[in-house]
Amino acid sequence: MSTALSSIGRPAGTKTHGTFLRAFNACWQRIARYFVHRAAIASLCELDDEALRDIGIARSQIKGAAYGFVTNPNGARR
Numbered sequence: 001m002s003t004a005l006s007s008i009g010r011p012a013g014t015k016t017h018g019t020f021l022r023a024f025n026a027c028w029q030r031i032a033r034y035f036v037h038r039a040a041i042a043s044l045c046e047l048d049d050e051a052l053r054d055i056g057i058a059r060s061q062i063k064g065a066a067y068g069f070v071t072n073p074n075g076a077r078r
Contacts (some may be wrong), residue, residue: 040066 044052044062052058057065064070 037066 041062044057044066047055049059052062055065057070061070
């Protein structure tokens with residue numbers, strides 16, 4: 001009877017392994033995204049005002065542009 005009961009359902013510990021990996025992966029992706037945004041901000045800050053104007057952003061819009069919140073007059077995101 002004990003073998004029949006153990007084959008019916010999965011042990012409780014196996015479900016948490018996948019949940020932990022998904023949570024860890026989500027955390028890791030968020031950290032990686034943060035560093036990508038910081039690198040983009042640093043790169044844009046190094047540009048002079050003329051280069052920023054060529055791109056179509058002002059110095060005050062650098063952080064928003066790095067996070068994708070700056071739109072052009074046509075409404076498309078940059």
